[in-house]
Amino acid sequence: MSRASKLRWVRVPEIGRATSSPAPARVVARALLRRRRGAAGLGAALLPALLGGAAAAAPTLPGTLQNPLEDPEDCAECHSFANSADTKDQPLVAPIAWQGTLMANAARDPVFWAGVAIAAQDHPGETAECVRCHAPHAYVEGRGDALALADLEPIDRSGVDCDFCHRLVDDGETPPGNAHYVLDDVIGIDAKVPKRGPWSYQPGEEPLHSWALGDFIQGSRACGTCHDVTTPRERVDADGEPTGALFNEQRTFSEWRNSAYGPMGGETQSCQGCHMPAVSDVAGCGKYMSEGLLHASGGRRHDLGGGNRFMIDVLRSLYGNEGTAEVDDVFYDIAAANVDATLATAATLEVSAPAAVDLAAGLDGLSVTVTNESGHKLPTGYSEGRVMWIEVTATYADELVYSSGRWLDGEGPEDDAQLRRYEAIAVDFATDETFHLLKNNHWVVDSRLPPKGLRPDPETDPVGDRYALTADNVWPHYDTATYSFDPATVVDQTPDDPDDDALELRVRLLYLVNTPAYLEFLADANMTNSSGALAFDAFAALGGVQPSVLAEQTLSLALTGLTPPSGETTGGETTGASTSTGAGSTTAASSTTAGPSSTTAGSATAANSDDNGDDAGCSCRSHDAPLGLGGLLGLALALGVRRRRA
Numbered sequence: 112m113s114r115a116s117k118l119r120w121v122r123v124p125e126i127g128r129a130t131s132s133p134a135p136a137r138v139v140a141r142a143l144l145r146r147r148r149g150a151a152g153l154g155a156a157l158l159p160a161l162l163g164g165a166a167a168a169a170p171t172l173p174g175t176l177q178n179p180l181e182d183p184e185d186c187a188e189c190h191s192f193a194n195s196a197d198t199k200d201q202p203l204v205a206p207i208a209w210q211g212t213l214m215a216n217a218a219r220d221p222v223f224w225a226g227v228a229i230a231a232q233d234h235p236g237e238t239a240e241c242v243r244c245h246a247p248h249a250y251v252e253g254r255g256d257a258l259a260l261a262d263l264e265p266i267d268r269s270g271v272d273c274d275f276c277h278r279l280v281d282d283g284e285t286p287p288g289n290a291h292y293v294l295d296d297v298i299g300i301d302a303k304v305p306k307r308g309p310w311s312y313q314p315g316e317e318p319l320h321s322w323a324l325g326d327f328i329q330g331s332r333a334c335g336t337c338h339d340v341t342t343p344r345e346r347v348d349a350d351g352e353p354t355g356a357l358f359n360e361q362r363t364f365s366e367w368r369n370s371a372y373g374p375m376g377g378e379t380q381s382c383q384g385c386h387m388p389a390v391s392d393v394a395g396c397g398k399y400m401s402e403g404l405l406h407a408s409g410g411r412r413h414d415l416g417g418g419n420r421f422m423i424d425v426l427r428s429l430y431g432n433e434g435t436a437e438v439d440d441v442f443y444d445i446a447a448a449n450v451d452a453t454l455a456t457a458a459t460l461e462v463s464a465p466a467a468v469d470l471a472a473g474l475d476g477l478s479v480t481v482t483n484e485s486g487h488k489l490p491t492g493y494s495e496g497r498v499m500w501i502e503v504t505a506t507y508a509d510e511l512v513y514s515s516g517r518w519l520d521g522e523g524p525e526d527d528a529q530l531r532r533y534e535a536i537a538v539d540f541a542t543d544e545t546f547h548l549l550k551n552n553h554w555v556v557d558s559r560l561p562p563k564g565l566r567p568d569p570e571t572d573p574v575g576d577r578y579a580l581t582a583d584n585v586w587p588h589y590d591t592a593t594y595s596f597d598p599a600t601v602v603d604q605t606p607d608d609p610d611d612d613a614l615e616l617r618v619r620l621l622y623l624v625n626t627p628a629y630l631e632f633l634a635d636a637n638m639t640n641s642s643g644a645l646a647f648d649a650f651a652a653l654g655g656v657q658p659s660v661l662a663e664q665t666l667s668l669a670l671t672g673l674t675p676p677s678g679e680t681t682g683g684e685t686t687g688a689s690t691s692t693g694a695g696s697t698t699a700a701s702s703t704t705a706g707p708s709s710t711t712a713g714s715a716t717a718a719n720s721d722d723n724g725d726d727a728g729c730s731c732r733s734h735d736a737p738l739g740l741g742g743l744l745g746l747a748l749a750l751g752v753r754r755r756r757a
Contacts, residue, residue: 169282169284169285169293170285170291170292170293171251171292171293171294171296172251173250173251173252173253173255174251174252174253175251175296176251176294176296177296178296178298178303178304179251179252180247180248180251180272180274180275180278180294181273181274181303182266182269183215183269183272183273183274186206186207186272186273186274187207189318189319189396189397189398190205190206190207190273190396190397191205191206191207191397192205192207192394192396192397192400192401193205193400195392195393195394195400195405197391197392198390198392198393201390202412202414202445202448202449203414203445204390204393204410204412205397205413206273206413207413207442208412208413208414208442208445208446209272209273209413209414209415210438210439210442211414211423211426211438211441211442211443211444211445211446211447212413212414212415212417212446212449213415213417213419213422213423213446214270214271214272214415215269215270215271215272215438216270216426216430216438217244217245217246217270217271218245218246218248218249218260218263218267218268218269218270219260219268219270219426219429219430219437220245220422220426221260221425221429221642221645221646221649222422222625222630222633222646223241223245224258224259224260224642224645224646225633225634225637225642225643225645225646226241226495226548226633227241227242227257227258227259227642228258228259228637228639228640228642228643229546229547229548229633229636229637229639229643230547230548230549231258231639232636232637232638232639233547233548233549233550234343234549234550237343237549238256238258238549239255239256240255240289240290242254242255242256242257243255243289243290244271244289244290244337245270245271246263246267246268246270247270247271247272247275247290247292248264248266248267248269248272248275249263249264249267250290251294252264252267254267258639258640258642259640259641259642260642268437271337273306274304274306275292275294276328276333277306277307277308277328278294278295278296278304278306278307279292279293279294279295279307279327279328279333279336280293280294280295280307280325280327281293281327281332287332287335287336287338287339287364288335288336288337288339288340288341288364289337289339289340289341290336290337291336292336292337295307295323298321299320299321299322299323300321301320301321303320303321304321305320305321305322305323306318306320306321306322306323307322307323307324307325307327307328308322308323308324308325308328309324309325309326309328309329309408310322310324310395310406310408310410311324316404318395318396319396319398329381329383330381330383331364331367331368331373331381331382331383332364334364334382334383334386335364335365335368338361338363338364338382338492339361339362339363339364339365340360340361340493341357341358341359341360342357342358342360342548342549342551343357343358343549344357344358344549344550344551344552345357345358345552346358346359346552346553346554347540347552347553348553349553351540351541351553354569356569356570358537358551358552359570359571360493360494360537360548360551361491361492361493361494362488362491362570362571363487363488363491363492364382365568365570365571366486366487366488366491366561366562366565366571367382367486367487367562369565369566369568369571370486370487370561370562370563370564370565370566371562371563371564371565371585372486372562372563372564376564377564378563378564380486382486383411385453385456385485385486386415386416386417386453387411387412387413387415388411388412389409389410389411390409390410390411390412391409392405392406392409393405393406393409393410394406395410412449414445414446414449415446415449416446416449416450416452416453417450417453418450418453418454418457418490418622418624418659419450419624420447420450420451420454420624420659421624421625421650421653421656421657421659422624422625423443423446423447423450424443424447424653425649425650425653426438426443427440427443428649428652428653429649431443450659451659454622454659454660454661455661455662456484456485457483457484457485457489457622457661458481458482458483458484458485458489458560458620458661458662459481459482459484459662460479460480460481460482460618460620460662460663460664461479461480461482462477462478462479462480462616462618462664462666463476463477463478463479463480464476464477464478464616464666464668465477465668466668466669467668467669467670467671468614468668468669468670468671468672469671469672470512470598470599470600470601470670470671470672470673471598471671471672472598472672473595473596473597473598473599474505474513474594474595474596474614475595475596477503477593477594477595477596477616478591478592478593478594479501479503479531479591479592479593479594479618480589480590480591480592481501481533481560481589481590481591481592481620481662482560482588482589483560483561483562483563483588483589485562486562487562488559488560488561488562488565488571489533489559489560489562490533490534490559490622490624491559494534494535494536494537495537495545495546495548495629496546496623496624496625496626496628496629496630496632497534497535497623497624497625497626498523498524498532498533498534498622498623498626499532499533499534499559499560499620499621499622499623499661500516500524500530500531500532500533500620500621501515501516501530501531501592501618501619501620501621502514502515502516502517502518502524502617502618502619502620502621503515503516503529503594503616503617503618504517504616504617505596505614505615505616505617506614506615506617507601507604507612507613507614507615507670507673508604510601512599512601512614513596513599514527515527515529515530515531515594516529516530516531516532516621518621518658520655520657521627521655522627523623523626523627523628524621529592529594529595531590531592532558533558533559533560533590534556534557534558534559535554535556535557535558535559535574536554536555536556536557537551537552537553537554537555538551538552538553538555539551539552539553540552540553546629546632546636554574555574556574556575557572557573557574557575558573558574558575558577559573560588560589560590561573561578561586561587561588562588563588564585564588565585565586565588566584566585566586567580567584567585567586572586573586577590578590598672600674601673601674602673602674602675602676603673603674603675603676606675606676609671612669612670612671612673613667613668613669613670614667614668614669614670615665615666615667615668616665616666616667616668617663617664617665618663618664618665619660619662619663620660620661620662620663621658621659621660621661622658622659622660622661623656623658623659625650625656626656627655627656630646630647630650630656631647633646633647634646634647
């Protein structure tokens with residue numbers, strides 16, 4: 112059956128109801144199930160097949176799979192269904208919610224392809240491992256040399272999908288990183304490779320396909336398959352001398368493993384615990400949901416929240432209902448809400464400021480402490496164009512008086528002497544070029560916030576002098592920035608009332624995955640194809656990239672020292688200075704503070720974890736509010752002419 116003739120799944124709450132007859136494959140699966148249930152003693156005889164077991168393996172290479180990865184549309188036939196009564200107020204819990212995630216869209220990501228084209232220019236023939244991770248279907252079927260989305264087959268566009276994850280196995284030899292995955296290739300009783308997962312089934316209750324009980328997919332090691340990346344360049348130190356190690360381009364998995372949340376950290380919780388939170392009383396498929404059969408041990412969400420919020424809007428505009436219509440907008444809405452919820456727990460702010468400000472003396476004694484509440488560096492992952500920073504603005508009567516790191520549309524954070532940035536900048540030491548993934552061999556700086564309890568390791572250590580090891584010989588997971596502003600001349604807007612003046616202080620922790628400068632680089636440096644221009648135009652069509660707000664606080668400070676309209680100096684006196692912290696305002700995902708001194712902490716310790724970091728879920732993210740599926744976002748602007756830097 113062709114992809115075009117397969118079922119199209121409609122919006123929630125009707126999701127899971129097909130608009131055409133069931134596919135023949137499903138009928139065959141039902142027949143197999145009936146045969147299994149009717150055969151005496153069949154359960155014991157088929158136990159080895161049901162449990163599966165990959166033969167000794169090395170990383171799966173192109174052309175080696177005897178059984179191709181299946182189309183996720185086949186999975187959608189059973190794994191899209193409405194929530195149960197107990198989860199009706201939560202976002203969609205069915206695995207089909209995966210469709211709008213960055214995992215599902217890894218092969219569609221326009222920024223990815225723009226970077227691949229430039230990497231291929233820098234080092235031809237070395238980009239197959241990029242495709243290996245973002246488009247597994249393409250890689251295992253011999254299309255690892257793709258340099259643009261147009262080079263892929265339709266099935267490749269599903270990115271990191273169902274059958275890929277549920278066929279992952281640990282061969283006991285292959286280390287994590289660089290997408291060196293090992294895929295099970297041993298067929299089950301339905302002539303297909305069993306789906307591996309944490310659930311087991313009693314005889315007569317098996318799913319409509321063969322299955323295998325496997326714990327690899329539950330642990331952080333499975334995520335580490337792709338979330339540590341090493342390039343072929345040898346890393347050099349600050350003097351340009353070789354270190355004897357290849358360049359550690361990304362170390363998200365290692366950051367977790369070396370942190371308090373890793374297997375030896377004492378507060379173990381898995382990647383899945385935060386990015387795929389546990390859901391109680393969830394059905395395995397639409398059939399079981401219709402029969403009221405909910406799995407006792409619960410399941411996990413599949414909307415896989417991360418940090419690349421603006422990209423969800425870009426993907427919706429390109430591939431959603433108003434684009435190619437490959438993915439229904441409802442799934443991008445689910446993904447966007449989940450990213451917002453994840454970002455809201457990533458960090459907390461604590462602001463200390465004087466109780467009053469005399470503009471004749473300036474503003475001093477302002478400090479901002481940022482605490483990393485995630486299980487890895489903040490930010491983590493691919494470093495090019497990725498930055499987090501503190502924005503401070505102080506206004507009087509809507510007039511800007513002081514600022515640091517102010518966001519400027521189309522430019523990025525305003526540069527100033529007090530700007531506090533959290534980023535990793537890599538370069539080619541010989542040329543000082545940056546943004547070139549496969550040329551980079553030296554870290555100029557890595558000022559990203561370490562996770563809690565990060566132990567010293569050259570692979571994950573910060574670079575620069577911002578952080579110092581604590582007395583416990585770990586890197587601090589917090590950072591304090593102090594600010595001092597000079598005297599300012601501001602005209603009093605209410606000269607008849609000297610006691611009504613206030614300086615409105617707002618502090619935000621902002622995060623940007625793709626800076627305007629990086630997007631311009633992708634467009635200007637790509638001499639291979641139009642991928643860079645396509646990425647740039649996709650962002651421009653939405654009015655340009657906007658940062659995410661990870662945390663925010665506002666304070667109102669008593670204000671004196673204003674200049675009266677006549678030009679005479681006011682006689683107001685400053686009050687005694689004291690420490691004050693403001694009530695936290697809502698973040699992008701409506702996360703507020705529980706007290707007057709800081710935003711709500713976002714970390715929690717999970718119990719009953721194994722050495723892989725597997726757990727039964729953690730409380731570091733909340734889905735208390737129902738997700739509104741209406742109000743779908745349209746394109747903000749029509750595709751415009753690409754701006755270029757002079």
